[in-house]
Amino acid sequence: MRIAVCEAGPATPDRDAGARAVSDLIESARELGCDARFFDESAGQLVERLEAFSPRVVIISRPGLFARLHPRLGKFAVPVVFMAHDLHHVRLALQREYDARLHPQAASVMRLVEGYCFRNADLSIMPTSQEAATVRKEFPGSAVTWMPIRRRMAR
Numbered sequence: 454m455r456i457a458v459c460e461a462g463p464a465t466p467d468r469d470a471g472a473r474a475v476s477d478l479i480e481s482a483r484e485l486g487c488d489a490r491f492f493d494e495s496a497g498q499l500v501e502r503l504e505a506f507s508p509r510v511v512i513i514s515r516p517g518l519f520a521r522l523h524p525r526l527g528k529f530a531v532p533v534v535f536m537a538h539d540l541h542h543v544r545l546a547l548q549r550e551y552d553a554r555l556h557p558q559a560a561s562v563m564r565l566v567e568g569y570c571f572r573n574a575d576l577s578i579m580p581t582s583q584e585a586a587t588v589r590k591e592f593p594g595s596a597v598t599w600m601p602i603r604r605r606m607a608r
Contacts, residue, residue, distance in 0.1 A: 455488045455489075455506060455510075456479075456508060457490060457492050457506055457510070458478060458482075458492065458514065458536075459493075459494065459499065459511065459513045459522060460475055460491065460493055460494065460514050460518065461493075461494045461517060461518040463493055463495065463496075464476055470538065471538040473602075474602045475491070475514050475536070477602060478536070478602075490506060494518055494521075500525050500526075503529070509531055510534060511529065511531055511532070511533050512534040513533065513534070514536045516535075516567050517566065519570045520569055520570065523569075523570075532575040533574055534574060534575060534577070534578060535570045535571065535573075535577040536577075537570070537578065537588075539584065540567065540584055540587060540588070541563045541567060542564035542567055543560075546560035567592075568592050571597065572592060572594070574595075574596065575596060576596045576597070576598065577595060577596065577597040578598060578600050579598070580600070580601065581601075584599065585598060
C-alpha cells in the first residue's frame with residue numbers, strides 16, 4: 454500500500470518530537486511492507502508530487518498543514534488522516550498563563566484550526582487515550598483514535 458506522510462518542513466527527527474513521530478510512523482509502515490514516503494510542503498509542488506505518487510492513504514502531520522492541504526486533496530478520493538502530536542490549543546492556553554507575550558487569542562484561533570482538522574479528517578490519530586477522549590468531547594462526531602508513538606532508539 455502506498456502511504457503519503459506529509460509534513461510542513463524537512464524531516465528533523467533529531468530536533469523535534471513531532472518529526473520523530475512522523476519518522477517512526479514511516480519506518481513502522483515500511484516494516485509492514487507499505488511503500489510509505491515522506492512529503493515536505495516546503496520543497497514545493499506538494500499536490501503535484503502527491504499526485505505522481507498516487508497514494509492510497511494520505512497522512513498529514515500538523516494542523517496548519519492539514520488546513521492548507523486538505524481542501525486540495527478531494528480529487529485523490531483517498532482517506533485523509535490527521536496525525537496530531539498534541540492538542541495545540543490546550544498547550545497554547547497553558548503557555549499563555551506563563552508568557553504574556555503570547556497573543557491572548559492564540560489558543561482560540563488554534564482551537565478553530567484543530568476543529569477543522571478533526572471534523573474533516575477521515576480519521577484523527579492522537580498520541581494518548583486522554584487526548585482522544587478530549588477530542589471526542591470537544592469536537593463531537595470526529596473520528597478519532599489514539600496510537601502510542603513507537604519511540605526508536607538512536608542508532
